[in-house]
Amino acid sequence: MASVESAERVTRYPDxxxxxxFTQAELGWVPWLEPKAVEDLTDEDYAGLVExxxxxxxxxxxxxxxxxxxxxxxxADNDIFYNTDAGLGRAERxxxxxxxxxxNGCLFCASVHSRFASLQAPSRRDDVQRLLDEGxxxxxxxxxxxxxxxxxxxxxxxSHFGPAHVAALRNAGLDDQAIVxxxxxxxxxxxxxxxxxxxxxxxxxxx
Amino acid sequence: xxxLIDDLVGIVPGSALDDLRAxxxxxxxxxxxxxxxxxxxxxxxxxxxxxERAAIGYWVSALSQADGLSAHYRGLLGAQDxxxxxxxxxxxxxxxxxxxxxxxxxxxxxxxxxxxxxxxPTAELRAAVGDRLAAALxxxxxxxxxxxxxxxxxxxxxxxxxxxxxxxxxxSQLIAFTHFQLRVVAGLTVLKETI
Numbered sequence: 001m002a003s004v005e006s007a008e009r010v011t012r013y014p015d016x017x018x019x020x021x022f023t024q025a026e027l028g029w030v031p032w033l034e035p036k037a038v039e040d041l042t043d044e045d046y047a048g049l050v051e052x053x054x055x056x057x058x059x060x061x062x063x064x065x066x067x068x069x070x071x072x073x074x075x076a077d078n079d080i081f082y083n084t085d086a087g088l089g090r091a092e093r094x095x096x097x098x099x100x101x102x103x104n105g106c107l108f109c110a111s112v113h114s115r116f117a118s119l120q121a122p123s124r125r126d127d128v129q130r131l132l133d134e135g136x137x138x139x140x141x142x143x144x145x146x147x148x149x150x151x152x153x154x155x156x157x158x159s160h161f162g163p164a165h166v167a168a169l170r171n172a173g174l175d176d177q178a179i180v181x182x183x184x185x186x187x188x189x190x191x192x193x194x195x196x197x198x199x200x201x202x203x204x205x206x207x
Numbered sequence: 208x209x210x211l212i213d214d215l216v217g218i219v220p221g222s223a224l225d226d227l228r229a230x231x232x233x234x235x236x237x238x239x240x241x242x243x244x245x246x247x248x249x250x251x252x253x254x255x256x257x258x259e260r261a262a263i264g265y266w267v268s269a270l271s272q273a274d275g276l277s278a279h280y281r282g283l284l285g286a287q288d289x290x291x292x293x294x295x296x297x298x299x300x301x302x303x304x305x306x307x308x309x310x311x312x313x314x315x316x317x318x319x320x321x322x323x324x325x326x327x328p329t330a331e332l333r334a335a336v337g338d339r340l341a342a343a344l345x346x347x348x349x350x351x352x353x354x355x356x357x358x359x360x361x362x363x364x365x366x367x368x369x370x371x372x373x374x375x376x377x378x379s380q381l382i383a384f385t386h387f388q389l390r391v392v393a394g395l396t397v398l399k400e401t402i
Contacts, residue, residue: 009363010366020312020315021315033376063376063380065377069241072241078233079234079237085230087230155307156305157351157352158271159390161393176223182394183390183398190383191383194382194383194386198346198349198350
């Protein structure tokens with residue numbers, strides 16, 4: 001193995017004004033490791049990026065250093081959140097992602113998915129903001145409470161998700177397909193939060 | 208075609224859970240494809256060896272008390288390197304805790320900061336598994352229990368221990384994906400019991 005002298009160094013941002021509140025505004029994100037250069041992307045890398053436009057994102061150009069895994073991750077993400085054949089509505093899948101991100105403490109992921117939840121359910125923007133401001137214990141209606149509590153219980157380590165969460169989701173009107181969507185959207189953000197939090201950091205909204 | 212999540216939850220063809228998973232066919236297939244690309248049959252064993260990959264999957268699932276998945280990864284690691292398995296088993300009792308905890312960027316959220324175990328490998332563990340894997344285990348503990356404490360210093364520790372940038376991306380995916388996988392298993396197992 002290589003000696004202790006390391007050829008590779010992380011990138012630091014000493015002058016960055018770090019976002020320190022949960023927000024629905026559009027935060028940015030910068031990588032601590034060097035993304036792959038656009039001019040070095042191969043056909044296999046573009047297959048891993050799934051959508052060619054993702055080559056513009058430093059996050060995806062960093063993850064494309066393992067292209068097979070990025071491709072599988074991205075296709076699973078799209079099916080969990082955008083396959084609307086039955087199951088949970090789009091807004092509540094985003095709510096599950098936002099509640100997971102609120103629990104783990106990913107300001108960037110929470111900003112994206114709280115914003116998406118509000119876009120899908122414009123009349124609920126204040127409810128989404130309350131999740132960000134007050135956390136998972138903030139007041140919500142029965143259905144959103146059940147989704148938020150299920151996502152948070154599944155996000156705990158070890159998982160606290162149990163039959164009472166399933167019963168609460170059913171009482172709030174979710175069928176079993178919708179419950180699978182709650183589980184998979186919260187599980188997926190336990191994947192995404194850990195990548196976003198550990199490979200770089202959030203930047204303030206563009207002025 | 209075997210599917211690890213189906214196997215661990217006990218989902219048989221034609222069952223209610225089989226039909227529910229079939230409605231999200233790409234998520235099902237690509238969860239399995241990720242497992243194969245990261246652990247079961249990865250293409251690049253130089254950036255991370257088969258034993259390192261199995262060790263990280265085992266460590267993360269065992270720290271998370273995900274019994275079915277950790278038993279599976281324990282078997283994979285045992286087949287690769289029994290000495291590393293014994294060393295990790297020895298380290299687990301003082302490493303297991305509950306999460307998530309950690310600190311937010313200083314400001315209004317600081318009132319939600321929570322202290323918890325800041326685990327580091329002992330000299331004995333480092334000697335048994337090597338500095339490179341020991342650094343990955345420390346990083347996996349950080350991301351398992353206190354992901355919001357992540358830092359460029361933590362990544363630099365991986366580079367200093369001999370991981371390449373490509374290797375750090377793969378280690379990060381191994382840790383993060385295992386957290387997805389163990390929660391899909393946990394959630395579907397509970398749902399199955401209520402159907």
